[in-house]
Amino acid sequence: MSTPTTSFGREAAAAIARSKNEPQWLVSLREEAGELVANLELPKPEKMPVQRWTLDQYGSDRPGTTVTSRADLPAAISALLPEDQGSSIIVQHNSSIIYAQLSDELKAKGVLLLSLEEAARTQEKLFREHFMTAYTQDEHKLAALHAALWNGGVFLYVPRDVIIEEPIQALLFADDAEATFMPHILVIADNNSRVAFVEQVATSIEGSAATLLHNSAVEVFTKAGAVVRYAAVHQLDDSAIDIAYRRAILGNDSRIEWIIGDLHNGNIVSDTKSVLQGNGSTSDSKIISIGTASQKMSLTTQAIHHGLSTESDMITRAVMTDKATAIINGITKIEKGATKSNGQQTERVLMLSPTARGDANPILLIDEDDVKAGHAASVGQVNAEQVYYLMSRGISRREAERLIIHGFLDPVVADIPLEGLREQLHRIIARKLG
Structure with a gap:
């Protein structure tokens, strides 16, 4: 109990x-x-x-x-x-x-x-x-x-x-x-x-x-x-x-x-x-998620720079369907003294339903002058021109959207260091998307 x-x-x-x-x-x-x-x-x-x-x-x-x-x-x-x-x-x-x-x-x-x-x-x-x-x-x-x-x-x-x-x-x-x-x-x-x-x-x-x-x-x-x-x-x-x-x-x-x-x-x-x-340390973060039904998701990725000449890159990609909600935070913090550091981040959300919600929040906190930092964030629907192009090649709309979504998530899936798990991941993605 x-x-x-x-x-x-x-x-x-x-x-x-x-x-x-x-x-x-x-x-x-x-x-x-x-x-x-x-x-x-x-x-x-x-x-x-x-x-x-x-x-x-x-x-x-x-x-x-x-x-x-x-x-x-x-x-x-x-x-x-x-x-x-x-x-x-x-x-x-x-x-x-x-x-x-x-x-x-x-x-x-x-x-x-x-x-x-x-x-x-x-x-x-x-x-x-x-x-x-x-x-x-x-x-x-x-x-x-x-x-x-x-x-x-x-x-x-x-x-x-x-x-x-x-x-x-x-x-x-x-x-x-x-x-x-x-x-x-x-x-x-x-x-x-x-x-x-x-x-x-x-x-x-x-x-x-x-x-x-x-x-x-x-x-x-x-x-x-x-x-x-x-x-x-x-x-x-x-x-x-x-x-x-x-x-x-x-x-x-x-x-x-x-x-x-x-x-x-x-x-x-x-x-x-x-x-x-x-000094000289590096971090590379790639995160994917798929929200379905009425899921609630809080996805946060952070890089805190203390050392000299440190580098971080963060990429988050989420696909939202049904009534799912995702709050996606990317936080890059460069502390005072972390000179020559470089922090980059990208958050992208693909919306498949008008009732789903995806918030992308890039945050840069910079306490040092001699650094590089940047961010990009986007929330949008499946590209209609890409769907049209694939359909013009004889592919159904449903399959065209599926191919685009897999391509959207593939930068992370391809990096999984086990072939069997990569294949399993593709099956999970296909099942979640219906």
């Missing part, structure tokens, strides 16, 4: 931690977060009344069954994994990690791919140095709730100078609407390392009367000279609420690439931020 957050506090958080036999320092961390839950307010995304959403139920701990072989995974999970049996993967089922596979070659190089709960016990120094430091528990009520209740989760550490050629994939799957489903992903790329990481979130709770709250967080740390390519695809049922806060902290001459497919069928808060601390 779910418990409302209004009754959640320090003692309840501690009880959960102790039930998992966690070390005392982690019990204390959860206790502090539990106390904050009662005192902090919900986040306030612009023009998005999240206080009306069902955010006061966090579910109960319902771990999946641990397996040692990929062949023993539930069929619904196996169907979402890459066909390559040698892939590096980690799987969360409801409230716990149930399977992880990493090649012997990567293990020999010192790469770590663990559940976050295991990392808290076995990698204490790295864990405590980074966990909940880019996304802090005092940001708002949902952050505190996440810090108190996170479960399962993924810990990836790539040692200095290690280059991983094949993407590492995490599948976070829920089929119990009353489970606590709050995964936390922590990626640490040490100096001059390189890795591509693919996060896939999916549910199978259609028809459930309960509301599943997916309250997730991602923290990525790219040390000097490191490159991380982070792709995420979310495809949850419409009775779920998708809360996703992503943060990256960049060292000197490092790079983060965000490739985000917010394709959930229910309400969404998605907030992706790159903090360019190091």
